Amino acid sequence: MNERFIVTRELGRLAKWLRILGFDTTYHNIDNVSTLVITALREDRIILTRNTKIGQHKGIKIIKIDSDFVKKQLTQVLGDLKISPRQDLMFSRCIICNKELISIEKTSVKDKVPEFVYNSQDEFVSCPECSRIYWQGTHWGNVSDTLKDIL
Numbered sequence: 001m002n003e004r005f006i007v008t009r010e011l012g013r014l015a016k017w018l019r020i021l022g023f024d025t026t027y028h029n030i031d032n033v034s035t036l037v038i039t040a041l042r043e044d045r046i047i048l049t050r051n052t053k054i055g056q057h058k059g060i061k062i063i064k065i066d067s068d069f070v071k072k073q074l075t076q077v078l079g080d081l082k083i084s085p086r087q088d089l090m091f092s093r094c095i096i097c098n099k100e101l102i103s104i105e106k107t108s109v110k111d112k113v114p115e116f117v118y119n120s121q122d123e124f125v126s127c128p129e130c131s132r133i134y135w136q137g138t139h140w141g142n143v144s145d146t147l148k149d150i151l
Contacts, residue, residue, distance in 0.1 A: 003083060006040050008049040013070045018077070019098055020143055022089025026098060048077060075150050085147065091134065094127035101125040101134060109133050 004024040007015040018025040026045065028036050037057050040047050047054070047062040054062060063080055065073050078084065092101055104126045110118055112133055121135040 003081060004043065004045045005077075006036065006043070006045040006047050008036070008047070008051055008054075010050050011048055011065060011073065014048065014065070014073045014077070016095050017070055017074055019093045019095045020091060021085040021147075022092045023085075024093070024098065046081070071146065071150055078150070090143065091125075091136075094130060094132055094134075096132055097127060097129045099127050099129040102128055104133070 006026045009029045015027045050065045125134050
């Protein structure tokens with residue numbers, strides 16, 4: 001899975017979902033289209049946007065997202081690019097800052113997660129950038145259900 005994305009500010013939920021699926025996805029919250037295009041070219045990213053004012057640019061792939069609804073947005077991106085999420089990459093990126101998550105020892109999170117979570121989970125991952133801690137909770141099943149709807 002080599003697809004890397006840059007999403008514009010109106011697609012924040014889509015950015016979060018693409019990160020959940022393991023796609024390298026940055027969020028562009030700047031009004032300057034030139035900066036967006038230069039960043040996409042420099043980082044070899046596909047631009048995802050609902051902004052109809054962003055025209056076509058040579059050497060760059062831009063997908064105009066049609067729907068306001070994140071499930072339909074995901075369906076469009078995956079369908080247009082003919083890609084499927086890989087199970088082994090799901091939940092491998094921080095949904096806040098997009099960094100790849102790293103495994104951490106359970107003992108290092110004892111005072112950083114709720115007691116129930118600490119007692120019921122054995123594996124934890126953390127973001128090296130923002131230090132957010134993740135574990136396999138009910139949200140994993142919710143994501144699987146959403147993917148079944150989409151795929």
